[in-house]
Amino acid sequence: MNINDYKRVTDRLTPDERCRKEVLDMSKSENKIKMNTNEYTESVSGVEVRSSHGIMKYVSIAAACALIVGGIGTTGVLLHKGSKNAQQFAEVLEEETTAEAVTEITEEPTEPRVEYDYAAIANELTQHYIDSLNVMKYGDVSYDSSESITFYTYDSTNEEWSNNYGGERTFYKVTDERFKSCQDIYEYYKVPFVSSMPDNFKDAADVEYESSLQSWLGRDVSKFENGSRVDIRPNGKDTCDDEAFSINIGIYVEYNGNLYVSKRTVESETAPYYANGKHSFLISMTSEPQILETDEESFKASCFxxxxxxxxxNAKYGEEKLITFNLIDGEWKISSIETGDRPEYTSAVAIQNYIEQRAEYNDINIGYDSEGKAGRGIGHIMDKLEVTEYDPSIHVCKVHVVLHNMNGEDALDMTAxxxxxxxxxxxxxxxxxxxxKDYDSSYERPNAVSSN
Structure with missing residues (x-):
C-alpha cells in the first residue's frame, strides 16, 4: 500500500488527536527536508565531504517518515485496534480491497445449448419401433419348423363358429436368442417409448400406439396336451378361456418353458400380408425421418x-407417421405417434368414389368381384396405382392408374x-x-346394375 492509497483511505476517516499529530509532524518534516535540500543545492559548489553527511541525515529522516507512514497503515492499526478510527480504517480498507478484487473477476460464459443430431435420433428410435412391431405383430423371428406343437380349437357352445373360425393351430419353436418369452417381446417393444405401460404384458390389454396386444402375445398353454382338442369356452362359460383363446388367435404362446410362433403367421397363404407361403414384406420405412420442429427438450419428425x-x-410412400420425441432424464424417447397422409390409399379411395358416381364407368372394376361384393376392394386399385408427384406442404398428389373392366381387360387410363x-x-x-376399351354394358358391375 503506497502513500496515495493511505491518503485515499484516511480521507474517509476522522482521525483522533494522536493520529492527527503524527500526520502533521510527518508533513512538517517532509517540508523541512525539501527546504534544506534546496539550500544545499545552492551552496554545494566547492564542498564535498561535509555536505554529504548533511544530505544523508535528511535522507535518513525521509526514510524514517516513510516507515512511520507504513506503520500507520499496518502496525499502527494493530496498536490502536481498540479505537473507533482504527476499526473504521480496517473496514474501509476491506471494502476497497474487496471492490478491487471484484472488478478483476471476469463473468463466466453461459453454457452453450447442446446441439443434437435430431435426424439420427429419430431414425434410431423409429427403426426400433418398426422392428419391434415386425416381431410382435408379424412374427419376424427365427424359428425351427421341425420342433412344433399343434392343437385343435373349437367352441362347444357354437358349432357354426367352430366350423368357420376354429381348427388346427400349429406353432414353431422360436430360436431367436433375444426372446425366450412373451414378456421379452413386450420389453423389447417398450424400449424407445416414454412408457406408462404396465410392467407385465398380461396387465396390458393394449399397448401405446397399438391395440390388440392379447391377439399377439398369448399365454402359457402348457396345461393343454400337445395334439389335443381345446375348447375356447369350456363348460359353456360366457367368456373365453384366456389360454385357449391364445391358441386360437395368438401369434405367440409359451409351452413348457419355450416360446412358440404361429405357423399361420409365418407361413400361411391365407394371411393378406403374405404370398406363396412366405412373407411378402414387413413394415419398412420408405423415407428417412424429416425434422419438422425442434425445442430444447423435444422435437417432431415425419417419416413414411x-x-x-x-x-x-408397390407403394412409393405408404403411410406417414408423425412422431414426437422428448428428452427424459437425459435420454430421448418417443412420446406420441400419429398417422398422417396416406397418398396411395387415400388416392385409391378418392378414385373409387369418383368412378362409382359416374354411370359411364359402370363397367370399370373398382374392387368388386363378379357378384358385386367388395372382393379385394381398395387393394385392387392400389395394385395398379402410381403416385407421380406428392407435395406434403399442401397434401396433394398426382397419380396415374390403368383400371380394368369387369372382364379383366385394360379399359381406362386415368391421370388425376x-x-x-x-x-x-x-x-x-x-x-x-x-x-x-369401349364401354360394354354386358360387363357392368352387379352393384351398378342394381343401383340403376
Missing part, C-alpha cells in the same frame, strides 16, 4: 412407412390430381381419363 397388407407392395389431407375427405380435384 410401408405396411404389410394387400395393395401396399387428388387431395390426400388426412384431416379431410379424399377428393379428386381434377382428372384426365382416356378410354382404352
Amino acid at each position: 412407412v410401408k405396411l404389410p397388407y394387400t395393395g401396399m407392395e 390430381e387428388i387431395s390426400v389431407n388426412h384431416n379431410g375427405n379424399p377428393v379428386v380435384m381434377s382428372a384426365d381419363i382416356t378410354r382404352i
Whole structure:
C-alpha cells in the first residue's frame, strides 16, 4: 500500500488527536527536508565531504517518515485496534480491497445449448419401433419348423363358429436368442417409448400406439396336451378361456418353458400380408425421418412407412407417421405417434368414389368381384396405382392408374390430381381419363346394375 492509497483511505476517516499529530509532524518534516535540500543545492559548489553527511541525515529522516507512514497503515492499526478510527480504517480498507478484487473477476460464459443430431435420433428410435412391431405383430423371428406343437380349437357352445373360425393351430419353436418369452417381446417393444405401460404384458390389454396386444402375445398353454382338442369356452362359460383363446388367435404362446410362433403367421397363404407361403414384406420405412420442429427438450419428425397388407407392395410412400420425441432424464424417447397422409390409399379411395358416381364407368372394376361384393376392394386399385408427384406442404398428389373392366381387360387410363389431407375427405380435384376399351354394358358391375 503506497502513500496515495493511505491518503485515499484516511480521507474517509476522522482521525483522533494522536493520529492527527503524527500526520502533521510527518508533513512538517517532509517540508523541512525539501527546504534544506534546496539550500544545499545552492551552496554545494566547492564542498564535498561535509555536505554529504548533511544530505544523508535528511535522507535518513525521509526514510524514517516513510516507515512511520507504513506503520500507520499496518502496525499502527494493530496498536490502536481498540479505537473507533482504527476499526473504521480496517473496514474501509476491506471494502476497497474487496471492490478491487471484484472488478478483476471476469463473468463466466453461459453454457452453450447442446446441439443434437435430431435426424439420427429419430431414425434410431423409429427403426426400433418398426422392428419391434415386425416381431410382435408379424412374427419376424427365427424359428425351427421341425420342433412344433399343434392343437385343435373349437367352441362347444357354437358349432357354426367352430366350423368357420376354429381348427388346427400349429406353432414353431422360436430360436431367436433375444426372446425366450412373451414378456421379452413386450420389453423389447417398450424400449424407445416414454412408457406408462404396465410392467407385465398380461396387465396390458393394449399397448401405446397399438391395440390388440392379447391377439399377439398369448399365454402359457402348457396345461393343454400337445395334439389335443381345446375348447375356447369350456363348460359353456360366457367368456373365453384366456389360454385357449391364445391358441386360437395368438401369434405367440409359451409351452413348457419355450416360446412358440404361429405357423399361420409365418407361413400361411391365407394371411393378406403374405404370398406363396412366405412373407411378402414387413413394415419398412420408405423415407428417412424429416425434422419438422425442434425445442430444447423435444422435437417432431415425419417419416413414411410401408405396411404389410394387400395393395401396399408397390407403394412409393405408404403411410406417414408423425412422431414426437422428448428428452427424459437425459435420454430421448418417443412420446406420441400419429398417422398422417396416406397418398396411395387415400388416392385409391378418392378414385373409387369418383368412378362409382359416374354411370359411364359402370363397367370399370373398382374392387368388386363378379357378384358385386367388395372382393379385394381398395387393394385392387392400389395394385395398379402410381403416385407421380406428392407435395406434403399442401397434401396433394398426382397419380396415374390403368383400371380394368369387369372382364379383366385394360379399359381406362386415368391421370388425376387428388387431395390426400388426412384431416379431410379424399377428393379428386381434377382428372384426365382416356378410354382404352369401349364401354360394354354386358360387363357392368352387379352393384351398378342394381343401383340403376
